[in-house]
Amino acid sequence: MADVQIASLKKVGVPSTYVLPSAAEFVLKCVNADDTRLTGGKYYAVLGWTLQTVCTTITLKGPSTGNNRVGLPGGALTLDTMYGFVELSKQFGKPLIPILNGYDAASYFLEASDGEASTSPKVDLFMYQLSSNPLP
Numbered sequence: 001m002a003d004v005q006i007a008s009l010k011k012v013g014v015p016s017t018y019v020l021p022s023a024a025e026f027v028l029k030c031v032n033a034d035d036t037r038l039t040g041g042k043y044y045a046v047l048g049w050t051l052q053t054v055c056t057t058i059t060l061k062g063p064s065t066g067n068n069r070v071g072l073p074g075g076a077l078t079l080d081t082m083y084g085f086v087e088l089s090k091q092f093g094k095p096l097i098p099i100l101n102g103y104d105a106a107s108y109f110l111e112a113s114d115g116e117a118s119t120s121p122k123v124d125l126f127m128y129q130l131s132s133n134p135l136p
Contacts, residue, residue, distance in 0.1 A: 029112075031062075031125070032105035040103040043134060044127040047097065048072060048084035053121040055114040062108030064099055069111065074121065082126050099134055 032038060049058060051074045058081075059071030072084040089096045100108055112121050 028109045030106055031060075031100075031108040031110060036105075038100075038102040038105040039129075040101075042102045043130040043132070044100050044102065045097050045130060045134070046100065047086050047126045047128060048082045049126055050082055050124045051121050052124075055112055055116075055121040057113045058121070058123055059111045059113075060098060060108060061111065062098075062100060063104050064101070070096075070098055071111075099130070 038044060046060060049072070051058065054077055055074045057071050058074050059069035061067050061069045070085075072081045073079060074081065085097045110123055110125075112123070114121075
């Protein structure tokens with residue numbers, strides 16, 4: 001595996017809101033639907049995210065996750081998920097930080113779920129832009 005250096009820090013926000021029409025329903029939002037700051041050919045490590053409105057769960061799915069949901073809880077105002085995937089990696093000693101390619105941004109989806117109807121969480125992704133391809 002190549003020695004990967006962090007090229008720059010990018011806080012990439014998805015400025016639109018997710019309106020959940022009914023309780024406990026997952027609602028999809030494409031990562032680049034309203035924000036096209038990801039550069040094609042660059043790789044990004046998703047360290048976590050911040051929420052402005054409390055909800056039960058936020059997940060990310062796309063090609064590098066095998067289209068399986070990887071997520072973090074969002075259920076308390078005091079819960080810090082900005083480095084959530086980093087903390088999971090440290091805790092379990094495994095590579096649990098999702099990596100996405102800027103070319104594939106349209107294939108990655110954020111999903112929100114909540115037990116309350118009509119919750120509209122605003123999610124800001126916290127990512128590092130990597131200097132090279134971290135995948136073998």
